[in-house]
Amino acid sequence: MREPKILLFYLFTPLRDPEAIREWQRVLCESLSLTGRIIVSPHGINGTVGGAMEEVKRYIKATKRYLPFKDIDFKWSDGRGDDFPRLSVKVRPELVAFGIPEEIDVDSAGVVNGGTHLTPTQVHELVAQRGDDVVFFDGRNAFEAAIGRFKDAVIPDVRTTHDFIREIESGKYDDLKDRAVITYCTGGIRCEILSVLMKNRGFSEVYQIDGGIVRYGEAFGDDGHWDGSLFVFDERMTVNFSDHTTVISRCEMCGAPTDQYVNCSNLACRALILLCGDCNGTLPRDSCTADHVGRR
Numbered sequence: 001m002r003e004p005k006i007l008l009f010y011l012f013t014p015l016r017d018p019e020a021i022r023e024w025q026r027v028l029c030e031s032l033s034l035t036g037r038i039i040v041s042p043h044g045i046n047g048t049v050g051g052a053m054e055e056v057k058r059y060i061k062a063t064k065r066y067l068p069f070k071d072i073d074f075k076w077s078d079g080r081g082d083d084f085p086r087l088s089v090k091v092r093p094e095l096v097a098f099g100i101p102e103e104i105d106v107d108s109a110g111v112v113n114g115g116t117h118l119t120p121t122q123v124h125e126l127v128a129q130r131g132d133d134v135v136f137f138d139g140r141n142a143f144e145a146a147i148g149r150f151k152d153a154v155i156p157d158v159r160t161t162h163d164f165i166r167e168i169e170s171g172k173y174d175d176l177k178d179r180a181v182i183t184y185c186t187g188g189i190r191c192e193i194l195s196v197l198m199k200n201r202g203f204s205e206v207y208q209i210d211g212g213i214v215r216y217g218e219a220f221g222d223d224g225h226w227d228g229s230l231f232v233f234d235e236r237m238t239v240n241f242s243d244h245t246t247v248i249s250r251c252e253m254c255g256a257p258t259d260q261y262v263n264c265s266n267l268a269c270r271a272l273i274l275l276c277g278d279c280n281g282t283l284p285r286d287s288c289t290a291d292h293v294g295r296r
Contacts, residue, residue: 002052004079006036006234007060008214010046010095010189011072012110018042018091025063026089032059035084036234039092043106045069046095046189048234050083068108075187075214083234098193099162103200115183115195115206120219123182123209127225130180136225137176139164139185139194143272147238147249147259148213148228150184164194168201180205186230188212217241229259237261237272251276 015021018040025038029049034056036049049059064070093101105112118126127134136153138145145155154176156167167173181203183191191208198206209216213230220226221242228248229238238259247257251274258276 002054004050004083005053005056006048006050006077006079006083007056008048008075008077008187009072010044010187010192011069012044012095012106012192013068013108014106015040015042015044015068021045022089022091024066026087028059028062029087029089032056034059035087037084038089039095040089041092041095043095043101043104043111045072048084049087050079050234073211075211077214077232077239080236083236085235094193096190096193097161098164098197100165100193100197103196104193111192111196113196113199114192115199115208117210118182118207119210120216120224123207123216124220124224126180126182126207134180134182135176137173137181137183137194137198139183139190140231143261144186144231146274147261148226148230149248150182150225151227153184161190161193164197168197174202177203178205180207182207182209184209184213184216186212186232187214222246231261249274251279253279253282 022040025040032051032055034049034051036047038045038047038049060074064072136150138149138153138155141159142155142157149155154173156164158164158167181198183194183198183206185191188208188211191212195206195208213226216224216226217230222245226241227246229240229245231237232239238261247259249259250256251258253275256276256278258274260275261272262275262280264271264273
């Protein structure tokens, strides 16, 4: 494949006919030989697609011609050419499955009553001004946070986005309700919803990083408040922001430093497991480790 590229994107905007958008996007991607995953809902569009650079550029140009999508912020990443096995374009009631579509209100400006957007530079300014009054709150699944997270971040005990409602309503984070909470996730979309969820449940000062960890990493790499690697939902699984990324996670078998997830060797198990190079491939096919870090 000519120079492969990956796009990460989303946009919250009201869509009257998500099924028509789905079919248009499917035909467009197939015509350009792009693969990946796209979700369309009445609230907008969310996708990660990959292909040759020239075809990816054509995809962006064609998608932006549709007036409601003209302001989509496409985030670029280098691909390998085999990052997605196929194309999936689906209509869903939510762009991210938190299980609260009735709580989300979207207008032409995006999500209503969400958190205040901060650029990566504004994140640093807020931390410098407010110090310990600022807390980072991870809006991803716990296995993603295992290999990379903001320093001293709160890591909720969640395995899917559906778990966030239970977790937030448990009371264990009530002490944060009067602090400055910066939510973060891979590209920003989960925090659009999480910030609404938190504000609706009494968190008074909620922020989100504009463009998510991806934009923060582009701005500051590993020389800011971020530690470790970024988990991504394609065949790469991990992305680093510099040549001096700190490995903060450990092999589940021997405890050696590693940020590499692999599929559990038990063919009946769908879990991801952190394994170092030496331990990879040594698990018997008919057994699992006691408790995998990663599940997806």
